[in-house]
Amino acid sequence: MSDQARHRAPEDAAGPMVRAENVHKAFGHVKVLRGIDVTVPRGNVCVVLGPSGSGKSTFLRCINHLEKIDAGRIWVDGKLVGYQQKGDKLYELHDKAVAAQRREIGMVFQRFNLFPHMCALENVMEAPTQVKGQSKAEARRRGIELLDRVGLAEKARNYPSQLSGGQQQRVAIARALAMDPKLMLFDEPTSALDPELVGDVLDAMKDLARSGMTMVVVTHEIGFAREVGDQLIFMDDGVVVESGTPRDVLANPQHPRTRDFLSKVL
Amino acid sequence: MTIPDTSATPVPRDAEPIKAIPVRHPGRWVAIAVIAVLAAMFAHLLLTNSAFQWKFMLQNMFRPPVLWGLFGTVSITILAMIIGVVLGVVVAIARLSNNPILRGTSWAYTWFFRAVPRYVLLIVMGNLGILWPRLEIGVPFDTYLGELFGVQAHWRLFGIETRDLLVGFWVGVLGLALSEAAYMAEIVRAGMLSVDPGQDEAATALGMSRGQALRRVVLPQAMRVIIPPTGNETIAMLKDTSLLIAVPVTRELFFQLSAIGNRTFQVFPMLIAAILWYLFLVSILLVGQYFLEKRFSRGYGRAAQAKMKLEGLAAEHGANPEVP
Ligand SMILES: Nc1ncnc2c1ncn2[C@@H]1O[C@H](COP(=O)(O)OP(=O)(O)OP(=O)(O)O)[C@@H](O)[C@H]1O
Ligand SMILES: [Mg+2]
Numbered sequence: 001m002s003d004q005a006r007h008r009a010p011e012d013a014a015g016p017m018v019r020a021e022n023v024h025k026a027f028g029h030v031k032v033l034r035g036i037d038v039t040v041p042r043g044n045v046c047v048v049l050g051p052s053g054s055g056k057s058t059f060l061r062c063i064n065h066l067e068k069i070d071a072g073r074i075w076v077d078g079k080l081v082g083y084q085q086k087g088d089k090l091y092e093l094h095d096k097a098v099a100a101q102r103r104e105i106g107m108v109f110q111r112f113n114l115f116p117h118m119c120a121l122e123n124v125m126e127a128p129t130q131v132k133g134q135s136k137a138e139a140r141r142r143g144i145e146l147l148d149r150v151g152l153a154e155k156a157r158n159y160p161s162q163l164s165g166g167q168q169q170r171v172a173i174a175r176a177l178a179m180d181p182k183l184m185l186f187d188e189p190t191s192a193l194d195p196e197l198v199g200d201v202l203d204a205m206k207d208l209a210r211s212g213m214t215m216v217v218v219t220h221e222i223g224f225a226r227e228v229g230d231q232l233i234f235m236d237d238g239v240v241v242e243s244g245t246p247r248d249v250l251a252n253p254q255h256p257r258t259r260d261f262l263s264k265v266l
Numbered sequence: 267m268t269i270p271d272t273s274a275t276p277v278p279r280d281a282e283p284i285k286a287i288p289v290r291h292p293g294r295w296v297a298i299a300v301i302a303v304l305a306a307m308f309a310h311l312l313l314t315n316s317a318f319q320w321k322f323m324l325q326n327m328f329r330p331p332v333l334w335g336l337f338g339t340v341s342i343t344i345l346a347m348i349i350g351v352v353l354g355v356v357v358a359i360a361r362l363s364n365n366p367i368l369r370g371t372s373w374a375y376t377w378f379f380r381a382v383p384r385y386v387l388l389i390v391m392g393n394l395g396i397l398w399p400r401l402e403i404g405v406p407f408d409t410y411l412g413e414l415f416g417v418q419a420h421w422r423l424f425g426i427e428t429r430d431l432l433v434g435f436w437v438g439v440l441g442l443a444l445s446e447a448a449y450m451a452e453i454v455r456a457g458m459l460s461v462d463p464g465q466d467e468a469a470t471a472l473g474m475s476r477g478q479a480l481r482r483v484v485l486p487q488a489m490r491v492i493i494p495p496t497g498n499e500t501i502a503m504l505k506d507t508s509l510l511i512a513v514p515v516t517r518e519l520f521f522q523l524s525a526i527g528n529r530t531f532q533v534f535p536m537l538i539a540a541i542l543w544y545l546f547l548v549s550i551l552l553v554g555q556y557f558l559e560k561r562f563s564r565g566y567g568r569a570a571q572a573k574m575k576l577e578g579l580a581a582e583h584g585a586n587p588e589v590p
Contacts, residue, residue, distance in 0.1 A: 064471055066467060066470065066471065095475065095476065096475065099470075099473045099474065099475055100473065102470065102471055102472070102473040103472070103473030105471075106471075107468075107471040109464060109467070109468065111464055113462070113464040113465060113467065113468035114468075115465065115468070115469075115483055115487075116487065117486050117487055126472070126482065127472035127473060127474065130474060130478055130482060131472065131473045131474055131478070175472070176471075176472070179472060179473065
């Protein structure tokens with residue numbers, strides 16, 4: 001343990017929250033990721049842009065090991081995701097260890113994926129009580145606090161079917177935050193929402209970004225990228241075509257494919 | 267051209283209710299007459315033939331051995347369904363696991379128990395005592411292994427006489443439960459597959475284990491698909507207890523009624539008594555089924571409800587439940 005701690009200490013303190021190195025992923029013959037390199041420093045918001053099918057969701061799912069990568073390495077908080085390096089040998093981690101890694105990484109989905117048989121508060125309490133063994137009382141107190149933070153304290157007893165899309169997505173954000181993650185992944189969190197509901201969700205995310213959370217956000221909301229993004233990467237066909245600060249990339253795209261894409265969404 | 271005045275609020279007006287002469291349906295009256303005559307003819311058949319022996323039937327269908335058998339039938343139905351459902355859930359989870367050995371084994375299980383007719387299965391189980399008079403737990407192939415190494419090997423932990431283990435009642439329960447588990451496994455699997463994969467994914471992303479995700483997230487949502495056909499399975503199970511005469515199981519309704527019929531040479535009245543008892547028991551289950559279906563098909567359209575009903579009836583017939 002002390003040995004491990006010594007190895008990790010410098011990375012933990014100062015290293016990036018996410019480091020992806022030459023990540024490859026194929027589904028059968030379809031090569032979806034073909035060498036992704038991304039580094040997200042602590043407290044930064046990294047916005048991922050790219051056309052449909054470019055591999056954005058797949059990359060996000062690799063970060064919390066929902067997908068197994070074929071080649072390359074991903075580290076979160078200095079720890080290799082899904083594997084353990086001992087000498088020059090790489091060992092697959094046991095399911096339990098992978099689950100433990102996922103606890104520290106929150107994820108928000110395009111289609112919310114709230115548990116429909118539980119009310120909003122139960123959705124938020126579920127993982128802390130089941131996974132962390134938190135007491136019901138403690139989880140409830142924290143759950144109400146988090147729902148309040150996303151502006152939904154009075155909807156705590158509503159079931160997902162009784163909530164609007166925007167409210168559901170904010171509950172989903174509260175649910176992910178209840179595990180006290182170090183990193184939050186967002187996969188097009190506002191794409192399934194009616195336009196007038198997008199603002200509330202983006203506000204909750206901006207609030208989260210200002211509180212210092214490290215975030216990787218796949219989105220087409222250019223305004224959000226410009227306002228809170230520290231870094232923007234543009235993916236196409238499984239590779240990062242262009243990256244930089246949102247201001248630079250959006251104002252002055254270098255690559256023709258980025259220019260082409262931006263001309264369509266702006 | 268005039269512009270409609272949108273500033274005025276509309277005022278509700280009174281309307282005259284429609285008073286029309288309803289359409290006549292002469293065909294209905296003809297149908298009623300035909301059915302009434304047929305019903306009278308049927309009643310004539312039942313009441314004038316002395317072979318029915320209604321009085322004898324009424325005297326015998328409530329006798330203590332019959333009620334004892336009735337209680338056995340109900341208990342076997344409940345026990346076989348409980349074991350069948352639990353085992354079915356286990357087989358379904360194994361079927362959907364990542365482990366190829368579990369997947370293969372559970373597939374073979376459902377294949378075998380769906381292929382063998384219940385009646386045949388029950389006869390075979392009733393005769394297992396002939397094959398292995400004594401059942402023992404120990405090292406497999408011990409005597410052969412011993413020969414291989416030149417030692418006398420009889421490595422057994424404990425044993426039991428098969429006759430003691432396979433007393434009718436429990437053979438019946440076990441046989442029906444094993445067979446039921448195969449059908450329940452298919453139903454549960456279909457239910458689990460009907461749950462949006464995003465649910466499992468969200469649970470996994472929160473750090474839940476596979477077991478937690480199944481127990482807390484997937485299975486509760488699969489219930490609305492699983493419960494209605496399970497009602498049909500229970501009805502089918504109740505009727506299939508009459509097959510236990512093959513084992514034989516004595517603590518069973520049909521066995522007791524047949525026994526009285528054979529002893530007194532009044533076979534037919536007792537068969538009618540059996541029909542009446544089954545009508546009574548199934549009617550109770552049908553009432554429960556009605557409320558379950560109402561509760562669990564909420565939110566489905568009429569077409570989907572009809573489809574569920576058909577699948578359930580197919581299951582009740584012992585046909586393969588449809589799996590998406
Ligand atoms: N489980 C899977 N099996 C097979 N192919 C897959 C799977 N998941 C994704 N793909 C394929 O991988 C490619 C990239 O998918 P991905 O979802 O990562 O794209 P995306 O950039 O998120 O697109 P979108 O903007 O439409 O969400 C697509 O061609 C998709 O069909
Ligand atoms: Mg996507």
